[in-house]
Amino acid sequence: MVPLSYYVALSAILFALGALGVLTRRNTIIIFMSIELMLNSANLLFVAFARSFGDVSGQIFVFFVMAVAAAEVAVGLALIVAVFRNKHTINIDEVSGLKG
Amino acid sequence: MVDYLAILPEIALLVLAAILLLVDIRLKEEGKDTLNWIALFGLVITFVLTILLAQPGEEEVIWGGMLRHDWMAFVFRLVFIAGAAFTVVFSRGWEAIGDRGEFYGLLVLSTLGMTLMGAAGDLVMLLLAIETASIPLYIMAGFSTKDGKSAEAGFKYLLFGAMTSAVMMYGFSLLFGFGGTTDIYALADAIAAGNVPTLPLMTSIILVLVGFGFKISMFPFHFWSPDVYEGAPTPVTGFLSTASKAAGFAVLVRVMLVAFPSVTVEWQTLLAILSAITMTVGNLVALRQTNIKRMLAYSSIGHAGYILMGVAAASSLGVISVVYYIAAYLLTNLAAFGFVAIYYKQTGSDEIEDYAGFSRRSPGLAFAMLFTFLSLGGIPPLGGFFGKLLVFSAAIQADMVWLAVVGVLNAVIALYYYLTVIKFVYLRRQEGDEVPFPVAKSQSLAIIICVLGVTFLGVIMAPMFELAQKVASSFF
Numbered sequence: 001m002v003p004l005s006y007y008v009a010l011s012a013i014l015f016a017l018g019a020l021g022v023l024t025r026r027n028t029i030i031i032f033m034s035i036e037l038m039l040n041s042a043n044l045l046f047v048a049f050a051r052s053f054g055d056v057s058g059q060i061f062v063f064f065v066m067a068v069a070a071a072e073v074a075v076g077l078a079l080i081v082a083v084f085r086n087k088h089t090i091n092i093d094e095v096s097g098l099k100g
Numbered sequence: 101m102v103d104y105l106a107i108l109p110e111i112a113l114l115v116l117a118a119i120l121l122l123v124d125i126r127l128k129e130e131g132k133d134t135l136n137w138i139a140l141f142g143l144v145i146t147f148v149l150t151i152l153l154a155q156p157g158e159e160e161v162i163w164g165g166m167l168r169h170d171w172m173a174f175v176f177r178l179v180f181i182a183g184a185a186f187t188v189v190f191s192r193g194w195e196a197i198g199d200r201g202e203f204y205g206l207l208v209l210s211t212l213g214m215t216l217m218g219a220a221g222d223l224v225m226l227l228l229a230i231e232t233a234s235i236p237l238y239i240m241a242g243f244s245t246k247d248g249k250s251a252e253a254g255f256k257y258l259l260f261g262a263m264t265s266a267v268m269m270y271g272f273s274l275l276f277g278f279g280g281t282t283d284i285y286a287l288a289d290a291i292a293a294g295n296v297p298t299l300p301l302m303t304s305i306i307l308v309l310v311g312f313g314f315k316i317s318m319f320p321f322h323f324w325s326p327d328v329y330e331g332a333p334t335p336v337t338g339f340l341s342t343a344s345k346a347a348g349f350a351v352l353v354r355v356m357l358v359a360f361p362s363v364t365v366e367w368q369t370l371l372a373i374l375s376a377i378t379m380t381v382g383n384l385v386a387l388r389q390t391n392i393k394r395m396l397a398y399s400s401i402g403h404a405g406y407i408l409m410g411v412a413a414a415s416s417l418g419v420i421s422v423v424y425y426i427a428a429y430l431l432t433n434l435a436a437f438g439f440v441a442i443y444y445k446q447t448g449s450d451e452i453e454d455y456a457g458f459s460r461r462s463p464g465l466a467f468a469m470l471f472t473f474l475s476l477g478g479i480p481p482l483g484g485f486f487g488k489l490l491v492f493s494a495a496i497q498a499d500m501v502w503l504a505v506v507g508v509l510n511a512v513i514a515l516y517y518y519l520t521v522i523k524f525v526y527l528r529r530q531e532g533d534e535v536p537f538p539v540a541k542s543q544s545l546a547i548i549i550c551v552l553g554v555t556f557l558g559v560i561m562a563p564m565f566e567l568a569q570k571v572a573s574s575f576f
Contacts, residue, residue, distance in 0.1 A: 019267075028259070035263055039269055045277060046276060057224070065269060068227065076262065079238065082245040082254070083248075086245075086246075086248035095255065098330050098331050
């Protein structure tokens, strides 16, 4: 069996990659994909811990996280469309009408 | 049966949201402002039902530990429902949102999420509650899709929200790994039994704090709030800055006090430092704002800093001060954004300069505004003063005198920019300032209720203080 620490390390790497993507990428769609990566790193950790504890509540958690992520993306894409109609760009550096 | 009574407010809110969406389909274009009345009366009825039937009883753990039916949940439910009701009043006639059924439906659903946030006793429930409260708020902030500013506000809010909640989720998964349970109340014992070292535990606490800090706009996760507050429709901004922030604090207090007693000193220090930075940043940047919504956004960051002081005290008095401060802050800030909404509807401007001569156009409203801003600034004998007094004394009691000193200095700075607005309202004049200023009856009534409430909290402390004591008693 693969030891638990491998899963923890893998999820930490995925989380770091996701966070890096959020911070460095300028295209909103890619930022969203990076956020999904961060969420999935949490999911991986939940499933791994649930398996090692023999406790299904961690696996149930994952279902809820996935449902929430889907809802967030649905709303997010709608808002991206609304912004695109107004500004004709989805580059977050150019969406900066509000500042001060 | 007791279980159903305990979630009566949630059931009522869900029914109300369904009614709003169904009625919206049947209504003709010209009859759409009926929706506003339905939403308002529905929320008032829910408020009354909550007080009458959903008071905490003996059974505190309900629905298999998912929810807690204690005084904390009860008081915060009232706070959220009241916040939603005032928001409905100020949304009346607002362009693009005032006559939309889905707007009121989303507002009610977001309130439902907040009531669950105040009661959540399990990480799964907490995650669902936070997202149920947040996702409708993203849509509401971006509701006027034709207005580029509103769409941008919703978009930024969502990006920050999704990112911070992903970080929080990772924190939850680590906590599950340390404790082997998702029950917040069982987590403390499990962590103590598992001998979790301080450093990894603090790391996961910080990850979780990212999510909570976003909700309460704590430094360094406050960047979204000025932009979102400015771009969102003003009634939504009022809701964001009060009910949504209060929900964040409810969660923060419960999770910190219940789940992490083993590292209290560490998170106390962390929160105290963040509190000092949050209020200083908020108040200093507020000084140079020319847009009243941005100014109030930074001022609300400042207020989050004061309330954090109460959380950082981690004592009975600390919890009392948090509850008291939030009650006073809810009424004053809702009224403050109410003025901004009313003024914008008439004049189409949010600039502080354009408030010149307001006292001549509407002496009553200007007086109420003076009152509200003095309470925000913490002048006795108004509610805001006692809120501040309590958080400062909680900090001193917890041996954090330096924090109280920072708080007092900040209060002085804050008073300066509140009085600047009042200066324009009362002392400056502009052309056409003798034209009277029409205000809808329901809106002036809402403002009168806010002003009376703030005065009541300032003059007669006992009832609210006792309620806050009951909240604290479920933790200490």
